[in-house]
Every structure is written in C-alpha cells, then in structure tokens.
Amino acid sequence: MTATPSGEPAEAAPEQVHVLLADDQRLVRAGFRSILDDEPDLTVVGEAADGAEALRRCLELRPHVVLMDIRMPGTDGLEAARSIAAEPALADVRVVILTTFDEDDHIYAALRAGATGFLVKDTEPEELVHAVRVAARGEALISPSVTRRLIAEFAGRARPPRLPTALRALTSREREVLELVALGLSNDEIAARLVLSPATSKTHVSRIMTKLAVRDRAQLVVLAYESGLVSPGWITHPTPRRPI
Template structure:
C-alpha cells in the first residue's frame, strides 16, 4: 500500500472516537475521513468515503459492529475496506462471529497508541491479522466451537505448497514468518497468500483462517 491511509472511525462513544482521531491524525501517513456512531452510519460512511481501514466497535446501538461487518463484506464495492473490530476480553464471545462476518482482525480497545497506529498500517496493507498475541489465542479458542469439520471442495484447487501456506496463515503467522518457515522470500509468501485468496474467493486472511478450521484443514493448537 502506498500513499495516505484513509480511516473511518465507528464507535457510539464520542470520547473514544476523539481519542483515536487525536492519536491517528498525528501520523503523516494516516487521515481520518469520517466518523460513525452506530453500524448503519459505519456502512453508509464506508460507501461514501471508501476508507482503507474501518475501526469499528462491536457493540453499538441500532446496527451493531457484527451486522455492519456482514453488510460490508457482502458489498463487492467495499472489497477494499478492511474492517478492524474493537473489542475487550469480556467480549470474546463475539470474536468468532466477527471473523465469519468478514472482519479483517481485532484490536483491544484499550490498546497503547503505538499499537493502534501499527494495527492501522498492518490492516491497510492486508499483511496480517491484527494483534497476533490476541488473535492466536482467540483462533484456538473459537475454532473448538466449529463442530464437525465439513470438507470444502474449493480446497482441491490448491497446490500442496498453497495448502502449506494456508495452514500457516491459519496459525496466525505473518508473511515474513511464513517466508522464514518455508525458506521463501516475503514477496513470494505474499504472492502465495494472494493466489490462495483468489482461488478460494475470499476477501482477506481472516476468511482463510475461518475456512481452514471449518474445513478441518487445521485444528486448534496444531502450530504450537
């Protein structure tokens, strides 16, 4: 990703939005293009501004963040919008649903400013799930809720190398980590991930994670 990162903020608390705006607007490569107080406004704002990243609280009045993420994922005109769900540990029950709804990743709501800035940049370039230390735990926890795996015929389109890369993505690894594990260049790892998403018809890495667990390609804790 090159140029300025366009961010839309969605939270029903004005002070939270103001705090995030203050932190992010100090960065030369980030600009805030709009704010929303509920999910319906977030979807409308995404359509109006086409942000690179939508930082969105999961609990909001009227339309919540989960439903807003579903609506955005279902709109092909918004394929470029990366939804980052703002969560707290006591809202873990929502996380697996958010992944299935199309969220790119998660950010703990009381995160440090440096982590917020880093997360926006990571999400904008589509390089990895947000906050790996959080998402890896959540993936393992919620993968156990999938139930009986259902094989997906789309996976038959993948080469053995692509299946290997997809399993590592499902383990929460970044492109750089995948490259190191498989002795590839980061660019080659990124190309593999992009081709996998194209073959499977998914919009981002989080959907690869969901598919890997639901199909039985991987199981909780396999990566160690």
Template sequence: MIRVVLADDQRLVRAGFRSILDGEDDIDVVAEAADGVETVEQVRELLPDVVLMDVRMPRLDGLEATRRLVDDRRLEHVRVVILTTFDLDEYVYGALRAGASGFLVKDTEPMELIHAVRVVARGDALISPSTTRRLISELAGRLKEPVRSPRLDTLTEREREVLTMVAGGLSNDDIAERLVLSPATSKTHVSRIMTKLDVRDRAQLVVLAYEAGLVTPGWLA
C-alpha cells in the same frame, strides 16, 4: 494517505482515537459514526481505507454493518477492524466470519493503534501468531464437525501446505524459512490461495482453514 472512519457509540472513545490518529502525517480520520446504519452510509459515501468498528452500537450492530460493507463489491478495498472491550470476546469469531480483517482491544496503546491501521490498510490481517493460536483454541468448542469447502480442491499440495501455516499464524517470512522458499515466493503462494478461495485477507484464511478441519488447537508449535 490512509483514510479512516471511526464507528463507536461512545463520543469519548471516538475523540480519543481521533486525537491519536490525526497526529500522524499519513492518516486522516474522514468521518465519525455513532451507530451501524450511519457507519454503512458514511463508508459508502466516503470510500475510506479502514473502518474502526465497535460491535455494540444502536440501530445496527458492528457485525451486521461489517457484513453489509463486505458484501458490497464497490467496497472491496475497505478493511474493517473490530473494536472490542475484551480480547477474544464472544463477538470476535463472528466478526472474522463476517469479513473483518482483525480486531483491537479498546484500551490498546496509541502506537499499537497507529500500527494496526497501517497494517490493515496495506492489506494484511491484524492477527498476530499468538492471537491466531488463541483464536483457534477459543473456536475449538464452537464447531462440532469440519465443514468441507469445495474451493479447497482447487489448491495444489504446496498451496494447502502454505494455507495450514498461514492459519497457524506464520508470517510470509516464517513460511519461507520453513519451506526453504524466498519471501517473495511465499507471498505469491499466499496471494494465489486468497484468489482461489475468494477471501479478502489472511484473517478469512484462518477461519476457513479452521472450519475445514485443516488446523486444530495446538497443531503448530
């Protein structure tokens, strides 16, 4: 059972999402929260698998609430999905840097919402290849110079190659095909990279690789 907390200051938004998710046999909405402070308290008490987090909330916004959850070692298994009004709005980059596993537009289709919860619950990032490329393009003007991370020096040459492909939005199967590997081997490489770089999921790999200058807009067709 995937346990979900809904965090949004609009009662109707929460009610709509709950009605969709509660209809699924494998998803259980265990709590709702109307602001960031309440969200953090609910998550720490209930230990859900997924938090659907609005950005603009009273008392504590969704970005700071996400940071607090990600920084809490007791909540390592909790995945946060940011809810936005507009695709790739100004808060998305900050949300991913804060540790969110992806984002959803609030008017997403019901089946997309259900799929998103399942994807994030199993540990995958909720960023499609097309969205990843648009995200990198969106971030192009935000960073003047690459920020070198010493952690990258721990990667092997093959792992760096895999990292750039992950950051470009390729799935494990896509990477396996390009590098002539088995999907299992590709998945193992990605897992080792996340462990070495101390990141939670593929979303953080995208941000780290971009900030380090490993990928730039349009580099991967």
C-alpha cells in the same frame, strides 16, 4: 510502489491511509482521532455513531480502514461489517473491530462477518497505529490475547477434517502456506519457514485467496480451521522447514 528482488511489486499500504471511526461514544472517537492524526501517513476522514451511519459514510468517503465498535445502538458493528463486506463498491475497505468485549463469540462472529482484524479497546496506541497500517495492506491483524481465545474457540468446535471442494484444488505447497496463514504468520515469516522468497510467499497467498474466493487473510484463517485443514494443537507443532 517498491519492488522485491524478484521484480514483483511489494505489498504496501497506501501512501496516505484514510480511516473512518465508528463508535457510539464521542470521547472514544476523539481519543482514536488524536492518536491516528498524529501519524503522518494516517488521516481520520470521518466518524460514525452507529453501524448504519458507518456504512453510509463508507460509501461516501471510501476509507481504506474502518475502526468499528461491536456494540452500538441500532445497527451494530457486526452487521455493519457484514454489509461492508457484501458491498462490491467497498471491496477495498478493511474493517478492524475494536471493543471492550473480547469473548469468544464476538471474536468468531467478527471474523465471520468479514472483519480484517480484531483488537480490544485497551490496546496500546502504538498497537492501534500498527493495526491500521497492517489492515490497509490487506493483512489480518488479531491481538495476541484475542488470538489465544480464537484458538480456544476453534478447539471447542473441533471435528474430523471435512475439506471443501475448493480446498482440494490447492496444491500441496498452497496447503502448507494456508496452514501457516492460519497460525498467524506473515508473508515474510512463511517465506522463512518454508525457505521461499517473500515474493513467492506473497504470490502463494494471493493465489490461495483467489482459488477460495475470500477477500482477505482473516477469512483464510476461518476457512482453514472450520474445514479441519488445521487444528489448534498445530500451534506448537509448526510445519518443518524444507527447501522448495
């Protein structure tokens, strides 16, 4: 593992990322496998045709990332994502939802179910590969078209701020960082915006996740919007840069 200039370990994906494909269409799985297995650092370790099988295969294979279709016979992808997120033995498994259906309710439900990312199936191959690597690092990944829909979804649910007790425990700096996480900024982008070192930005995000008892950045996004800490209009009015 490499280190940042401050001496803290840098956030990185495993040297070899193991991927499980969960889709009821064999041809789709074959296509994804072809794309991912061409990458030297990515390996497809298994496949599943429905959500129940995906959960069993996760428990057996312990992949780093699951590419999960939403609509499958029997147990669907959302229920499987919930089961994976609720299983302590699979705490390090990240689920990226892949679907042809990008309606708002699926986006919202997938993130609430514990998914780390959400991509539509017409995503370009290089974006798919990037998504797997980002998810393996534990970061949230939502395609730009889906991000716009997600913001619109939360705008429709807008209500007066109602900060949970846990959010009140955050420092003012941590709230600033959470606001920027909710807008989709990476650790490096947050560091640049707030004039912090990347290591400090990463530390803030880790502490926020610990304080709020969430498993990844996607869950931070959901919590920030649902609590009213941030609102969709902030996307065009970012927090001004200022020194620490």
